[in-house]
Amino acid sequence: MAFLYIFFLLLSLSTATTDVASCSCGFLDRTGAIWTDAIIAYGNETDKLPSESLVTEDFQHPYEKNWNARYRAGARSSNLGHNKSTAPGWNGSAWVLNLDRPTKDHTVVGTSLRTVRRDIQYGTFEAVLGPPKPGVGGSILAMRLDYSESQTVNLNVMNADDPDDAWTSFMLYGDWRGTRSKGVNFTDFGNDTYKFGGSPWGFVPYRIDWTASKANFFIGDALARSVSPRHVSKPWPTTPSTLYFRHTSIGDMYTSEGPPPNGSHAHVGLVRAFFNSSLMTWADHDSFDKRCHLARPCLVSDISLRGSSPYGHGATREFKPPSINYKKRWPAIFVASISLAISILLLGHALFKRGPWNKTDESTRTPSQDLSTTPSMIFSEGDGLTYAAQGLGIGTPGQVTPGNSTPSRVHSETAWLENGTSAQTLFDNSRPVTRPGSSALQVPLPPFLSYDSRRSSEITVVNEKKSAKESVDQINEKKQPEVAVKEMETKPTQGANPPIAVPKQRVDYLAGLVALASVLVTLIHFALTFLPATEIPYTHTHYQSEMWALKIVTPYLLTFSWIGPFFTSSTRFLVGNYLKSGNLKNIAEKTVGRTPRLIIPCAAIAALEYFCMQVGAIKWLEYLPSVTWSTWPYTASYVTFGHFLNEIIELMYIIPNAVPQITFNYCIGVLWTIPVQLQNSWLSLLAVMVIREIKTPWKRMGYYAFCIANHWYALSWGSFFWVGLLIADLDITYKWKTWLNNRPVVYYVFITFCTLLAAGSPSIDLVSQWKPWNFNTLESGVHPHQRTGNLIRDTYDYGYPAYYQPRLTALTFSIGFHLLVELSPLVQKFFSNCLLMWLFPHILTLYLIHGLVFWSLGAVICVHLAAHGVPYWANMLVVAICTYTVIFACLPILTPVIETLGKSITTQIWQNASEKPLPRRKTLYPFGPELFKDAESNDTEVRPKGEDVERNDAETGRAL
Template sequence: MEMAIFIFWLLFRLITATTDVSLCTCGFRDPRNGAVWTDAIITYANETDRLPADALVSEDFQHAYEKNWNSRYRVGASSKNIGHNESTAPGWTGNAWTLNIDVPKRDHAVVGASIRSLRRDIRYGRFESALGPPKPGVGGSVLAMRLDYNETQTLNLNVMNADDPKDAWTSFMMHGDWRGTRSKGVNFTDFGNSTYNFSSSPWGLVPYRIEWSDKQANFFIGDALARSVSTHDASERWPTTPSTLYLRHSSIGDAYTSEGPPPNGSYAHVGMLRAFFNSSSMSVAEHGAFDTRCRDISRVQCLVTDTLLRGSSPFSNTATIPFKEKSIDYKKRWPAIFVASICISISTVLLAHAFVKRAPWTSKKPAAGTAPSTESSFPLTPSFIFSEGHGLTNAPQTPGYGTPGAVTPGTSTPRVYFSGPVSGYARASSTSLPIGPDSTSTLPIPNRISIGRTDNLDNMVRSSLEIKPARDKNQASAFTELISEKKLSQVTVDEMELSSSAVSKVSRVVPKQVDISKGTITGAKRPISVPKACVDYLAGLVALASVLVTVIHFCLTFLPATEIPYTHTHYESEMWALKIVTPYLLTFSWIGPFFTSSTRFLVATYIKTGNLKGVAEKTVGRTPRLIIPCAALAALEYFCMQVGAIAWLEYLPSVTWSTWPYTSNYVTFGHFIGEVIELMYIIPNAVPQITFNYCIGVLWTIPVQLQNSWTSLLAVIVIREIKAPWKRMSYYAFCILNHWYAMSWGSFFWVGLLIADLDITYKWKTWLYARSWAYYPFIMFVALLALGSPSIDLVSQWTAINFNTLEFGIHPHQRSGHLIRESVDYGYPPYYIPRLTALTFSIGLHLLVELSPLVQKFFSNRILMWLFPHILTLYLIHGLIFWSLGSVVCVKLAAHGVPYWANMLVTAVCTYTIIFGCLPFLTPIIDTLGKSITMNIWRDASEKPAKRRKTLYPFSADMFMDGEKNDTKPVVKSDDVEKDGVSVTTRAL
């Protein structure tokens, strides 16, 4: 009997005998494709309750941040979360390893389980595993088999149960793939179709496989190919570096992939692991020995399909050391570094020299009792982003011609500025005009003047003007005759007397005494009021609104709970800020004053004069004025992306818990051009694609501004032809209501047009100021409108009633024609849809600023006046600073365990210091790209070009064609030009 038992036991052992992979000295051959792998790791969970200590190890860690655009949680792992029990899932018999996930922590740390290979020298191979996803309905998580090197070269297979079981899927990804691309994975509901023909349940333990070579990567479900990627298809660098094999159960709360995390924790199963691969630690001599030894056909290689293989191949300690790429050899780069250093040094010295020469502190102070001097040119004031391109001024102007910007009378140096399309004007040079016979003070004048670009002024154009003292204060003004058809605006010294001795020369100006305090000029033939240079309070309003918009974007990037309801908060104070502060100061209603103020000054010229030239000028110059700077700054950000300056932005969501900031490089340069064209012409309710690549939630306002500018310019032509006041006001009401009902931003522009019309045509402020019985009730009404509109949003923060949602529901649904509340799109309106509260807030605030002296005094403070010329730069540059410097500072401080309140304080100080510090340097560049180019476009479009001359002028062509004559006599040409009845004869010698 005992002998029978022994024979039975011996036969059983012979039947179930396994082969140790260490005996396969000639590697492992894949019979399907003939590939040979030198090493292997094979283990089954139903045969052992412990991880093989010579091959696999459990991990303990907690990440400080994650590299994922949508990761609101951070991955951790603990050895305690790796268990071993019997699995009842389909597709497996016996025990399996369990990888558990704990309940998410308050600081968004999710502790799961991770198993990795001891060997870190894995380079190419075949990797199989039986993976069982977490149960359906417990919360989304990821069970992954990964081959990673430093997050830059990865191959991964991710099994995800998702929050909703019908969304469960398995993805097959490489580095560079967007993790949410469903086409690069298989939904659980498709496992059983004819393509994959998987007979068991996808919720059980499913055999997955990755085959990785130097030319191709294949992903399998069972034996069915699920995805194949070649080196030509890879979007990023092909993975070739030695990697580490991971089996990990984790969750980062990615709404586009796994969702989750599981609120009560969960677990997943791993049944077995079979890995066949090559070792990167083998030397050239070892490879030669292997080839020599295994060339003998008598030596039989093991097959990767042999299910009796167990164990792991022997390896040295070198195989356990993580691979490090070789550092850059700078010896070969020293010549280039040397040349680049010289070029940078020369450029720095030249820029510093120009800055010191042009610095304001180098200007001389004026003598006592005389008008101050200035050597500055015609200042090109940066207009705010939605203005007509030359600042908020009362008088009609041409972009780029001497706009002084925001100036409070009595607080700045008086200057003479010339506005209007004077032909041939350039920036004034340091050539200056003496004020009086005994004065050393000067005023700037243009250094070149041309009238219609006629030939009689060539000599004057080629040289600087020669200025001589005036001998008779009653002399006629020759300079005034030259620009008699042009309008002078923003003149601080109102009356000038110029010499009339010659048309080609301009004598010095002899001004009358100016009394700045009284705003009049004494000693003239009649007292003349000095016009105010700029509507300071409206400039201040726009400047404050621009700053608040940057604060909104800062909060969306770093403190999302202050802007987005139902978002997890770092501190309870963020929730209080959302309920109290946000409706008033951090609301998107602040973009309304941009639009109303834009139209307020866009149409002012035509309302005053009825001259279509002003409309034509803005039609020609408005688009390049905005698009050229936007395209340039977008190109700068794309450059920063490519050099890695914005690389840390992808780590930011796991620290801030905000998924709002996002950047993506353009595919080709053609895509970039297409996105810029979209920015110019796409309808406002369709967000341009550059919004998602360059600056989320920012550039979408550019097409809104441009397209409604055409509406405003056409509307003002119609409005001026409606003479009866009651008809005009009825037309305004009709258009504003229709734009509001159609959910168009045009209602804001019509309001700006109405305010401009009331001010210019009907002088309504004068009428109101003279009637206190009407003024005070009306000012209380607009104040209530300005404060009450955001208060409506405040109510929605404390109650379940949301006025914006209710108001959105009464508008027509574009696809069906029914009300939106009757469609599937009913809900809180998107950010690019105008809201009634934003419209009423803009109306109330704009009218309050227009009518209240107290409010005007607040908005005319020096800080806002200094900021106003820079708001286009602020608008374009703040996102780049937040996402480059801000992301680095925030992530690094979080990694060092700095409390989040201190982190935000340091990040805000650093980013805003850089933003405001770079404004004086970037604004001139923005002006050059926008205003100066726009000025040239308008000049070329409106002025007759100069007469074409031959290249040899003024010499005869015979001098070169007939060498024997040696005729060097210049051509004598006489031109008679008559201007304003004065005949001027010039001879070119």
């Protein structure tokens, strides 16, 4: 620091100067490096910028590349001023970089200086900078070496909204700007590390040393940060750059904060840059070394140096990378084209064959058609019938006579409800159905097979007679069970069982409820991404209508309370079969298949989105916040594949309130419901076993009340799942719908209560939009604080609850709405409409891909339309139409893939876990070992003994 004070003292006394143009052999710096060119200018010696070296800029950015930029920066030449500064650390006048107050459309016009030369490649760069005053609002005074914002070395002096948060950051391209460890707080400038004797609010000397092997940042002479290429994730900056000095503000809450509501100003005292020119070739450098081998270069520390090194016109042009002429590899193109054509043909064929337009009406489908076309029926040869017959309740292995061939397994169809929830129903084939007077065993068809009034199917087990001369081993080797599938005309005859009515697998109105809720959740995420003022209070609005939407529409249609019906309906289907049958096999199947059913599709689509990130499909999302004024959406790719696996495991096992890390990388605010689903699935499966053993109704209901109240008080999502279990129990065990329908007065009173509960819960949130108090905040305060045990309202965490925290209004809304859907025929008819029924099978796909479409296609459209000056209302209309069109068009294509990854693999996992594997066949099957052990027994030609030996000898003799 003594050097700096002597430097300023000599500067004020010195009158003799040296033109840097005379230093033809370069400039020697403190490290021994020699730089060929220089630019030196002092603000206390001239009130105008030296036009040969520095110029002002005029621009207005249409968007900013920053995840948290809610304002767009601009610059105007007239904002550059010059006056005498009274701030400590500087004598005389300095250049003033003014910043205007923000405009209504979120633009902030400041000041920008840059060097005329754009051929700067490595060097040492010094500047004396004075930050804005404390308390005027946050802004950034930056010194940066930049090429097209893709390779930057910069330092940023930020006064922040709160002076205690003021700091200076030292960054390279790829660093997160808010990392405080890569900067120094103003309060630390005077500590033992930096020993800066002046005030950080005055003029502070900074320096950047940039070479091919490192980048060092200095406060005075103290090293503040040193970076080498091995420490950065992005490519090392090597491109010819321009030196900038800018005073801007973009409202980044993690860095500068701001912007200043009434504007502000900053100072630049001097600029000293010593560097190499990228226009010098290797021959020029050799010539320079030979010419200056014995000459003495000028010293960088010489304070009398002034002016700018001579340069040609090419040094003023921005660097453009040379175009690369890619040679077309025709063989590779040909192979890739053939492969692509075959893939498209196969996918198109599969889509055409399995498309919804090819589905036959189940009421007219015959059993033979179902057995031949249903993909869930898997036929194979072997001893599979023995186990399949047991599973269907047909008989035991001793009762089944072996035959030749059989369908080995009959799969029950599984219907799943997804989008933060899942549900499945299994058909119970545990009871055998026999026809009196018939030797065949009649088996109830699986749920995907339909009876009609004229036909039924019988599976007949046929005995195959075996020869008494066969050995026991041969019998065991050859005998196979055989099942003959017959189509028989059935007529109502005395003593014959009537056709079995197959129960409906899917409850349409509950499926419609989940489908509608899934669409509304995507609308919530659309609003959070593009129209944040409709979801987040106190956010700046593009139009006043957004505020009205927040106060009127959001509490009913764009509220996170719509997540609740997912959870209640999930349990409704999860425990239904066990409540009916008490068969623990239903619990076992859910336990085995629940996790892979959800995690495998999530992992696959997450990998797809990470791929899209790495190829640049989501790059425009980083520009989006400056247009939408929403900082909610962002992505961050995983560091290594191990990190990706760790995030998937978190998704499976982490507690819900911890929020899996993939939530912040894959799609913020979406995948956090997966661990909620998984953990409370185990809760539901355990709870239903306990509930079924409580036979006394009042004890059963009391246990429900106790558990729901405790989960609510503990801020657990388990209360929603207990409610779903209660509704399922009332319907399946107590047949309460029949009881209510037989009592109209009670029925209508209860329906009225459910309607008030469903409508009144979001109405509480509506009142909170018009009044200063908030019910969700007050309700959150009565719960215990996990870390301290005190009430939340008595801790520093008291405030509006986080999005992943359950709320009482969401619970009561879920209860009222679910009951209304269960009991009202009118509501059921609405939720059973054909549009929702079409959407229901695709809800998991919708859940997983809508964020990807919003953040790739939606971001591109929104940013570019904004750059062309399209009104924001028209921008949003185009974005909504385009993104939702693509989403719904992708559903029929992606759903079969997701179903294969989730449902089909889960089915195989359950089969492997529950079915006895087929007996291992010998390698020689169907041939016996005697075929090779005893060759003579298989020789059909009778020859005298020894003939083979004589023949072989003769053959050998002829060959010789």
